[in-house]
Amino acid sequence: MEIYDTEEEQVEALKRWWKENATATIVGLVMGMVIILGWNYWQDHKKEQAAQASLTYGQLLKALDDAKKDSAEKLAEQVQQQFKGSEYAAFSGLLQAKLKTEQGDFAAAKQILKTIAAESNKQLSNIAKIRLVRLMLATGEYEQGLQVINEVDAKEAASFSANYDELVGDLYVALDRLDEARTSYQNALRNGQPSPLLQFKVDDLTAQEKLDTAK
Secondary structure, three states: OOOOOOHHHHHHHHHHHHHHHHHHHHHHHHHHHHHHHHHHHHHHHHHHHHHHHHHHHHHHHHHHHOOOHHHHHHHHHHHHHHOOOOHHHHHHHHHHHHHHHHOOOHHHHHHHHHHHHOOOOHHHHHHHHHHHHHHHHHOOOHHHHHHHHHOOOOOOOHHHHHHHHHHHHHHHHHOOOHHHHHHHHHHHHHHOOOOHHHHHHHHHHHHHHHHHHHO
16 A cells, blocks of 8 residues: 655545546446445345235135135135235135035046146155155046156155155055055154044054955
């Protein structure tokens, strides 16, 4: 750093510095203000969007409580279109898939669930996959259901492993692959909470095996 002997030299040095750097300094200040203002605007916009999404989702839930299914479906579509990629959109999609299933429109329900299953939120993605496979089980798409489960990342779905194991067991029963079904049910019992229904499925397979052996 230079040390100047007189006040005049310091003033002249400042003038020279300003002449050389004025444009860059002004541009830097303007850019800094733009960035700050833009960030604040974006944060305010996100808060406003979240508040609007929450309000519309609340209206959706109320429509369901009031058994106004047509209104509920329109609101579900609205949330998914206006707030695409948000958790509210995914939750609305899950509700809309349920409505489509109740209406017997299984193709539409499956497509909605596939869309949610492909999203980045791993928890909601796994919930959508589980519901998709259950729907496939109900419509006789057993091999397709197994394929969906086979493509699941085990690490990302660790907290859902018992659900998947039970579903695999159900699919194997439907395919009359009972030994594999029993193994899957037993895995589900080990990996999840005790379930009277799941235990019944294991016991039922065992009873069926004894009956077949007695014949």
